[in-house]
Amino acid sequence: xxxxxxxxxxxxxxxxFAAAYAMGTFPGLAHAAREKELNIYCWEGYNSDDxxxxxxxxxxxxxxxxxxxxxxDAVNRLRAGETKIWDLINxxxxxxxxxMWPEGLILDLPRDRFEPFFEQMMPxxxxxxxxxxxxxxxxxxxxxxxxxxxxxxVNTDKISRSMAEDQGFKLFLDPAMKDRYxxxxxxxxNIYHMCVAADVHPFKVHTPEEISAFSDMARQIFNxxxxxxxxxxxxxxxxxxxxxxxxxxxxxxxxxPARYDGYSNVRGITPASGPMDGKGGIVWIxxxxxxxxxxxxxxxxxxxxxxxxxxxxKNVAFAEGTYNPVTQMGxxxxxxxxxxxxxxxxxxxxxxxEMARSADYDINPDYAEMYEHYSAAKREREA
Amino acid sequence: xxxxxxxIRQPGLLNAVPVGLFLLVGxxxxxxxxxxxxxxxxxxxxxxxxxxxxxxxxxVTQSYYISFGWSLMLAVITVALLLVITYPIxxxxxxxxxxxxxxxxxxxxxxxxxxxxxxxxxxxLLLLKNGVxxxxxxxxxxxxxxGLLYTVPAVVLGLVYVYLPFMLFxxxxxxxxxxxxxxxxxxxLGASRLQIFWEVxxxxxxxxxLIGSLLVFILSLGSLAESKILGGQVIVMIADDxxxxxxxAQNWPKGSVLSxxxxxxxxxxxxxxxxxxxxxxxxxxx
Numbered sequence: 001x002x003x004x005x006x007x008x009x010x011x012x013x014x015x016x017f018a019a020a021y022a023m024g025t026f027p028g029l030a031h032a033a034r035e036k037e038l039n040i041y042c043w044e045g046y047n048s049d050d051x052x053x054x055x056x057x058x059x060x061x062x063x064x065x066x067x068x069x070x071x072x073d074a075v076n077r078l079r080a081g082e083t084k085i086w087d088l089i090n091x092x093x094x095x096x097x098x099x100m101w102p103e104g105l106i107l108d109l110p111r112d113r114f115e116p117f118f119e120q121m122m123p124x125x126x127x128x129x130x131x132x133x134x135x136x137x138x139x140x141x142x143x144x145x146x147x148x149x150x151x152x153x154v155n156t157d158k159i160s161r162s163m164a165e166d167q168g169f170k171l172f173l174d175p176a177m178k179d180r181y182x183x184x185x186x187x188x189x190n191i192y193h194m195c196v197a198a199d200v201h202p203f204k205v206h207t208p209e210e211i212s213a214f215s216d217m218a219r220q221i222f223n224x225x226x227x228x229x230x231x232x233x234x235x236x237x238x239x240x241x242x243x244x245x246x247x248x249x250x251x252x253x254x255x256x257p258a259r260y261d262g263y264s265n266v267r268g269i270t271p272a273s274g275p276m277d278g279k280g281g282i283v284w285i286x287x288x289x290x291x292x293x294x295x296x297x298x299x300x301x302x303x304x305x306x307x308x309x310x311x312x313x314k315n316v317a318f319a320e321g322t323y324n325p326v327t328q329m330g331x332x333x334x335x336x337x338x339x340x341x342x343x344x345x346x347x348x349x350x351x352x353x354e355m356a357r358s359a360d361y362d363i364n365p366d367y368a369e370m371y372e373h374y375s376a377a378k379r380e381r382e383a
Numbered sequence: 384x385x386x387x388x389x390x391i392r393q394p395g396l397l398n399a400v401p402v403g404l405f406l407l408v409g410x411x412x413x414x415x416x417x418x419x420x421x422x423x424x425x426x427x428x429x430x431x432x433x434x435x436x437x438x439x440x441x442x443v444t445q446s447y448y449i450s451f452g453w454s455l456m457l458a459v460i461t462v463a464l465l466l467v468i469t470y471p472i473x474x475x476x477x478x479x480x481x482x483x484x485x486x487x488x489x490x491x492x493x494x495x496x497x498x499x500x501x502x503x504x505x506x507x508l509l510l511l512k513n514g515v516x517x518x519x520x521x522x523x524x525x526x527x528x529x530g531l532l533y534t535v536p537a538v539v540l541g542l543v544y545v546y547l548p549f550m551l552f553x554x555x556x557x558x559x560x561x562x563x564x565x566x567x568x569x570x571x572l573g574a575s576r577l578q579i580f581w582e583v584x585x586x587x588x589x590x591x592x593l594i595g596s597l598l599v600f601i602l603s604l605g606s607l608a609e610s611k612i613l614g615g616q617v618i619v620m621i622a623d624d625x626x627x628x629x630x631x632a633q634n635w636p637k638g639s640v641l642s643x644x645x646x647x648x649x650x651x652x653x654x655x656x657x658x659x660x661x662x663x664x665x666x667x668x669x
Contacts, residue, residue, distance in 0.1 A: 076629070185616060226615075229611065229612075238512075371631065378616070379447070379619045
């Protein structure tokens, strides 16, 4: 979609944002100026014009959205004072409940307005949905939308889906796989997956033996990898052109762009079993929350209600970049908006069974200690 | 002796106030913050904690020397390669090419207008298996060169490519400071071509060589994109460790320690490099 911005428009928009930012320091003056303005800090997709333009028109609003590339980075920015800038933040499930709410970085939502939306979602997300609630179960911290199993990805022309599911992460330990796989370096996810590969539950307190098993696994995975990159496109490309047969850490989120381009042999795999109470896969769920901005825009809640609409839900699922299932697909109206190619791209055919084999993404209590082992294994990798 | 009111009204001082304030807030301020954070306990996000050396100890006892080593080595290799590559170009631009020199300047400067990451992704397409180089060779000669990407030489290629202008332009300025009359005089006095190069041209163009080398060295030492995009993190540079500490590890104090050590390392190297060199003399002020 073309963006038509005249010089005057541009100056007006940037001027409005600068003025609003400046007014952040004068609380009494700001509220009126922010009624038509909304600033969103989100994973790519919510910043797409397909999602934002109809909202801009309907609410006659100036909406600014910036894409984020890492949950911890985003939370760091709020900690560093950017709560004065943003009205909405969209990160993965544990951050709201475990970090942002306890640290006073986000606000709660009126339950009577938003819980009915959860009723319409897929059954697993019906209210009270624990990741959307604070630990007391009283405060609603955000709304869910995109989610997806996230484990590893294979080229099914080289490694069959059933074999990959049966072997799970042990697949990467096979001597025949040395230099035949990549590691997508989403560090926090790598750590969880290396735990699973070492038969260690990632989301509990660990014994020294388990930490040691994780450390050995991190070295083994890094030393056997041909490519390390945090670029999912580069990883898919390496998979498609035969440079590798699989990549460690990945799922619907990373495989879907290649699948939608016609490479249906690129497939996210959820292991059939594993150490998380029998489950071998992990699923992430995004939560969008209202930032504890001293002059929060009244449009923030309106936007959270707006993204529940069927057409908008579909646009969020299929915004540029990556394609993902949305919790709103529990409604026939939303599901009906997807064609067969789109459903195939997000692996809708196996989504339910993959979800059943997955534990929810969570905080690892020993993340800090494991990160030291992880980063040492990466630095000391035998290239 | 001037009174304070006279002293404060000096035009030089007044004019320096805006840039002084800007440097204080924009340059010194963040560095002081990083230094202060390096003494805070691990995983804290405020500066009101009891200072500790814990992070320094942790960095020294772990294997961060590997990342420092790679960054240092690649920075040195990049400087050496760029000196060899750009010296003849700079010589040609100042002495031989005449009006063509402007065209070369434009051609070298133009890529600077495009984001470094985009240019590096261009190289990915060239070096990729079945990419432009490998695909063309397969088609034309039936041979495959599929192992080009995600290697240490690919990282060096990226560094040399990205930082070439930062070496070339100071060299051009340095060489343009060598008067032809001196070379002619040396020749008249019986010096060979090699002697003229070693004893006249090289010493007189040293300011350009030093400034170019310094720029490239510092930029390469703190580089990140080349090892990530072209190297597939085949090696971990120290800037990568710093980024990870500030983001995924959520350990600002450790990231600060690594940053302080990198800055200190750069300062020590600059100090030793310039210790025996009189900059004023080099740039012709006396």
